[in-house]
Amino acid sequence: xxxFELRIRYADVDPMGWVYYAHYLRFFEIGRxxxxxxxxxxxAQVETEDGILLPVLEARAxxxxxxxxxxxxxxxxxxxxxxxxxxxxxxxxxxxxxxxxALGFTExxxxxxxxxxxxxxxxxxALLDQAPGVDAVLGERMRRGS
Amino acid sequence: xxxFELRIRYADVDPMGWVYYAHYLRFFEIGRxxxxxxxxxxxAQVETEDGILLPVLEARAxxxxxxxxxxxxxxxxxxxxxxxxxxxxxxxxxxxxxxxxALGFTExxxxxxxxxxxxxxxxxxALLDQAPGVDAVLGERMRRGS
Amino acid sequence: xxxFELRIRYADVDPMGWVYYAHYLRFFEIGRxxxxxxxxxxxAQVETEDGILLPVLEARAxxxxxxxxxxxxxxxxxxxxxxxxxxxxxxxxxxxxxxxxALGFTExxxxxxxxxxxxxxxxxxALLDQAPGVDAVLGERMRRGS
Amino acid sequence: xxxFELRIRYADVDPMGWVYYAHYLRFFEIGRxxxxxxxxxxxAQVETEDGILLPVLEARAxxxxxxxxxxxxxxxxxxxxxxxxxxxxxxxxxxxxxxxxALGFTExxxxxxxxxxxxxxxxxxALLDQAPGVDAVLGERMRRGS
Numbered sequence: 001x002x003x004f005e006l007r008i009r010y011a012d013v014d015p016m017g018w019v020y021y022a023h024y025l026r027f028f029e030i031g032r033x034x035x036x037x038x039x040x041x042x043x044a045q046v047e048t049e050d051g052i053l054l055p056v057l058e059a060r061a062x063x064x065x066x067x068x069x070x071x072x073x074x075x076x077x078x079x080x081x082x083x084x085x086x087x088x089x090x091x092x093x094x095x096x097x098x099x100x101x102a103l104g105f106t107e108x109x110x111x112x113x114x115x116x117x118x119x120x121x122x123x124x125x126a127l128l129d130q131a132p133g134v135d136a137v138l139g140e141r142m143r144r145g146s
Numbered sequence: 147x148x149x150f151e152l153r154i155r156y157a158d159v160d161p162m163g164w165v166y167y168a169h170y171l172r173f174f175e176i177g178r179x180x181x182x183x184x185x186x187x188x189x190a191q192v193e194t195e196d197g198i199l200l201p202v203l204e205a206r207a208x209x210x211x212x213x214x215x216x217x218x219x220x221x222x223x224x225x226x227x228x229x230x231x232x233x234x235x236x237x238x239x240x241x242x243x244x245x246x247x248a249l250g251f252t253e254x255x256x257x258x259x260x261x262x263x264x265x266x267x268x269x270x271x272a273l274l275d276q277a278p279g280v281d282a283v284l285g286e287r288m289r290r291g292s
Numbered sequence: 293x294x295x296f297e298l299r300i301r302y303a304d305v306d307p308m309g310w311v312y313y314a315h316y317l318r319f320f321e322i323g324r325x326x327x328x329x330x331x332x333x334x335x336a337q338v339e340t341e342d343g344i345l346l347p348v349l350e351a352r353a354x355x356x357x358x359x360x361x362x363x364x365x366x367x368x369x370x371x372x373x374x375x376x377x378x379x380x381x382x383x384x385x386x387x388x389x390x391x392x393x394a395l396g397f398t399e400x401x402x403x404x405x406x407x408x409x410x411x412x413x414x415x416x417x418a419l420l421d422q423a424p425g426v427d428a429v430l431g432e433r434m435r436r437g438s
Numbered sequence: 439x440x441x442f443e444l445r446i447r448y449a450d451v452d453p454m455g456w457v458y459y460a461h462y463l464r465f466f467e468i469g470r471x472x473x474x475x476x477x478x479x480x481x482a483q484v485e486t487e488d489g490i491l492l493p494v495l496e497a498r499a500x501x502x503x504x505x506x507x508x509x510x511x512x513x514x515x516x517x518x519x520x521x522x523x524x525x526x527x528x529x530x531x532x533x534x535x536x537x538x539x540a541l542g543f544t545e546x547x548x549x550x551x552x553x554x555x556x557x558x559x560x561x562x563x564a565l566l567d568q569a570p571g572v573d574a575v576l577g578e579r580m581r582r583g584s
Binding site for chain 3: 156175179189
């Protein structure tokens with residue numbers, strides 16, 4: 001899976017002292033953007049060059065251990081599975097000590113700027129085909145939804 | 147289900163012109179906080195008077211139709227189910243025209259301020275017992291995870 | 293000045309237990325949007341009907357006392373002053389006990405969707421002309437920048 | 439001044455296609471945190487080891503040119519000036535092409551965890567004394583408040 005490091009900021013942490021749960025979905029966005037960039041083509045290019053948007057159909061996060069202010073965490077991202085009209089990315093957030101902080105996935109469809117469903121461009125399809133898959137452990141846990 | 151109206155703000159909307167997907171989890175927080183308040187006891191009181199926190203174990207959102215800037219949406223919230231050591235709240239976001247925007251749930255456990263698992267106080271248990279359930283349609287869709 | 297009530301949410305509060313400082317600028321946005329709505333024409337209408345955007349040229353906030361989770365605060369908003377090509381709104385956030393939490397202003401110019409400077413439409417000019425001014429105390433404190 | 443690179447994310451950008459104005463204050467937080475870290479002592483250490491918090495008394499931002507999605511911007515941070523009981527940090531955000539995006543400052547006081555004013559510890563004072571100042575151009579523009 002693609003790995004990207006992220007620093008937890010003051011703005012991310014709630015009064016309990018842990019990262020506020022909605023921010024993990026922001027971190028998932030960062031993970032998939034950086035995975036695509038590492039493959040050689042950014043999500044920004046997909047939007048501007050191919051005219052294809054990947055809005056989120058579904059998002060799921062399991063919270064195992066809270067991240068704290070100033071932690072340097074790692075976002076692991078891979079493709080969970082692809083269908084004709086959608087793709088699912090899987091994520092694992094890992095803390096400084098190596099502990100799993102959170103797991104999750106997002107499911108996306110393909111739309112034109114005008115909001116019409118569209119097939120992924122050849123370039124986008126090729127990009128997703130070369131993307132790393134999620135590891136077996138994460139894949140299994142995400143698929144059985146447990 | 148409890149109903150609470152919310153105005154979409156500029157800060158909530160992404161460059162696609164739709165509410166950014168992570169913000170729906172903030173809206174879920176608002177929904178459950180206002181449901182408890184409507185029952186006569188705020189989440190703030192649960193934290194300060196009972197010393198019990200309800201961190202999120204899992205969150206899930208299905209995105210059906212995007213909300214737009216300045217939309218006045220309705221957050222419907224109810225209890226999806228309760229277990230001995232956890233509770234799940236279900237949510238439906240409804241747009242100005244009555245269209246379903248998103249569905250989701252959050253699962254919470256009970257912790258002391260020190261982070262130790264704890265049974266819900268009698269007052270909290272009573273509060274959750276009087277809470278409205280999710281309607282049958284939402285409950286069915288959330289339980290079968292589809 | 294226009295008054296609008298806002299509930300502080302978990303997502304707004306930082307690990308110090310006070311509202312994170314950047315969120316006050318979101319609250320200023322809410323204040324000016326609700327002031328315009330109360331005058332009978334929303335900022336959304338200004339964008340869609342007049343095709344005029346009001347991007348922020350400058351923002352300033354003074355933090356007097358922190359707001360806390362679940363506080364119901366009041367956002368007071370008025371016009372600080374207008375120039376040919378810009379307008380400044382002034383803000384005061386007031387806590388549940390009536391204490392001043394923060395003061396600030398934002399300065400805006402007028403742009404077309406394409407980003408070209410434009411004169412405000414007659415309708416927008418009329419809207420701003422009827423807007424309440426800031427009270428003398430706030431105006432004085434903002435103008436002398438102290 | 440200390441320089442730190444930051445990638446603009448989808449969550450940061452508003453429907454105008456530019457970074458939402460409040461987020462610049464988050465970027466200022468990142469700038470000062472990374473400046474302190476580069477000096478060898480993190481803000482997290484100041485809080486936990488010295489027991490001193492630096493809440494914001496005032497924040498100001500001038501917006502010169504909007505940042506866009508996926509831009510890699512540079513946050514330049516330095517000490518604008520220090521007083522007995524407060525410190526001001528100055529910031530310049532620079533876009534990919536080298537254009538100035540925004541300028542600003544934040545003023546901070548020193549508090550104990552209990553919220554009592556306190557003198558900065560010797561270690562914190564030493565840290566701020568070694569910090570880079572803002573460059574002359576930024577200093578001049580911030581001081582004359584223009």
